[in-house]
Amino acid sequence: MRIIYHKWASGVLLLLAVLPASGQYASFCLCAASQTSAPLAHAASLPAARACPPLAPAAGDTVQVATVQQLLNAVNDAAPGATILIADGIYNLNGACLSIITPGVTLRSSSGDREAVVLDGNYITTEIVQILASNVTLGDLTLREAAAHPIHVMSSDGAHTLNTAIYNVHIVDPGEQAIKINPAAAGSYTDDGLIACSHIELTAAGRLHVNDCYTGGVDAHQARNWIVRDNLIEGFWCASGLSEHAIHFWRSSRDTVVERNVLRNNARGIGFGLVTSGDGSIRTYPDNPCPAAGGAYVDHYGGIIRNNFVFAGDSALFASEDGFDSGISLWQACGVRVMHNTVASTRAPSASSIEWRFPLTDVDLINNLVTHDLWERDNATASLAGNLQHQPLALFVNGAGGDLHLAASAAAAIDQVAAPADASGDIDCHLRPLGEASDIGADEYRADADKVWSPSLLILLID
Numbered sequence: 001m002r003i004i005y006h007k008w009a010s011g012v013l014l015l016l017a018v019l020p021a022s023g024q025y026a027s028f029c030l031c032a033a034s035q036t037s038a039p040l041a042h043a044a045s046l047p048a049a050r051a052c053p054p055l056a057p058a059a060g061d062t063v064q065v066a067t068v069q070q071l072l073n074a075v076n077d078a079a080p081g082a083t084i085l086i087a088d089g090i091y092n093l094n095g096a097c098l099s100i101i102t103p104g105v106t107l108r109s110s111s112g113d114r115e116a117v118v119l120d121g122n123y124i125t126t127e128i129v130q131i132l133a134s135n136v137t138l139g140d141l142t143l144r145e146a147a148a149h150p151i152h153v154m155s156s157d158g159a160h161t162l163n164t165a166i167y168n169v170h171i172v173d174p175g176e177q178a179i180k181i182n183p184a185a186a187g188s189y190t191d192d193g194l195i196a197c198s199h200i201e202l203t204a205a206g207r208l209h210v211n212d213c214y215t216g217g218v219d220a221h222q223a224r225n226w227i228v229r230d231n232l233i234e235g236f237w238c239a240s241g242l243s244e245h246a247i248h249f250w251r252s253s254r255d256t257v258v259e260r261n262v263l264r265n266n267a268r269g270i271g272f273g274l275v276t277s278g279d280g281s282i283r284t285y286p287d288n289p290c291p292a293a294g295g296a297y298v299d300h301y302g303g304i305i306r307n308n309f310v311f312a313g314d315s316a317l318f319a320s321e322d323g324f325d326s327g328i329s330l331w332q333a334c335g336v337r338v339m340h341n342t343v344a345s346t347r348a349p350s351a352s353s354i355e356w357r358f359p360l361t362d363v364d365l366i367n368n369l370v371t372h373d374l375w376e377r378d379n380a381t382a383s384l385a386g387n388l389q390h391q392p393l394a395l396f397v398n399g400a401g402g403d404l405h406l407a408a409s410a411a412a413a414i415d416q417v418a419a420p421a422d423a424s425g426d427i428d429c430h431l432r433p434l435g436e437a438s439d440i441g442a443d444e445y446r447a448d449a450d451k452v453w454s455p456s457l458l459i460l461l462i463d
């Protein structure tokens with residue numbers, strides 16, 4: 001096990017991340033080095049420091065590839081545990097699909113620069129990477145223009161697919177959903193995955209290639225224990241039709257953690273659950289995680305949504321058929337905790353900033369800050385504390401542009417609440433509380449936020 005500490009400016013050492021020997025990044029880190037990839041035009045809206053250290057150097061069996069054919073051969077012939085290092089360049093797949101059926105395979109750029117290795121489907125390749133084995137890692141890559149799902153995580157007959165890690169990946173213009181997570185065989189599931197530090201986007205050019213608005217960011221069915229953190233996901237909407245969410249776990253998924261993501265200009269931000277009937281596609285859990293349901297169908301069990309920025313401000317999104325629908329939606333979601341999120345839009349959503357819907361939905365909604373409605377629908381239940389709704393964009397550093405950090409003048413939100421123990425760090429990994437009390441929403445205000453994190457890292461290795 002590797003433990004990373006970060007040296008705080010004051011000299012205090014904070015526990016940042018605990019990395020299991022498998023390389024899977026745990027979620028309870030407070031923070032680590034900032035992202036090093038190319039700056040984005042709207043970088044100001046991103047957290048000041050994210051829990052995104054570089055992947056550890058490749059170890060063990062490694063294979064270097066520099067052509068599409070070498071890449072295909074390496075994937076098809078990989079030994080368990082092998083790392084495939086891809087040389088910088090653009091790889092026009094022209095129909096080829098990388099189907100990983102060997103456990104423990106890592107597919108990553110040799111340089112570590114995710115923008116320097118582009119696997120391009122050119123809308124000819126349907127799925128760029130299929131993951132059908134456990135302990136597979138994709139890292140430091142760009143995947144663009146898949147005709148269907150650029151990444152498809154699936155179980156196989158008689159075997160679960162566990163511990164998928166998708167880390168520092170840039171996905172551009174998926175023809176369908178960017179990351180699809182599916183049980184492809186009855187009784188076998190795709191659990192315990194991680195999607196982190198990645199940028200997933202649908203651009204105006206890519207939007208023209210989406211059919212019947214079958215698109216979205218991350219879409220998971222019957223999946224358990226996934227962590228989706230520190231990602232930027234943007235642009236998932238259609239001129240006609242309602243896009244899937246930027247992040248959606250449903251069809252009896254369970255215990256998803258969604259944290260510190262920045263979601264911009266998506267028709268729907270985060271969704272736990274959607275439907276009230278499994279339609280024959282039901283995963284049951286023997287420990288009965290929602291006794292109140294009495295055995296009736298639940299579309300998402302448990303889980304945490306915390307410290308996310310969800311923003312909509314694109315006039316083209318608002319002008320589209322369905323507009324900006326909702327920031328966070330809990331539909332037939334039993335036992336979810338929704339804490340310290342900020343949802344802001346420059347115009348009213350079609351539905352709500354945050355909503356909880358259907359009788360088996362039972363939500364803890366704590367210390368969230370939104371510009372429009374918190375909406376209880378169709379006999380759902382919520383335990384509400386510390387939330388602020390109908391707030392002006394003036395509370396934020398740049399409310400019109402989507403930097404949802406609190407402005408110094410945001411007295412309505414600053415030092416107003418106590419944070420729950422399971423929301424002790426904010427979207428920038430600032431520990432709560434700063435000042436006299438914790439602040440409402442995803443940002444804990446700090447006047448000198450840029451100076452909090454020293455660039456020096458102290459790394460301790462403990463076997």
Ligand SMILES: [Ca+2]
Nearest residue numbers: 415434435437
């Ligand atoms: Ca405070």
Ligand SMILES: [Ca+2]
Nearest residue numbers: 428430443444
């Ligand atoms: Ca902060």
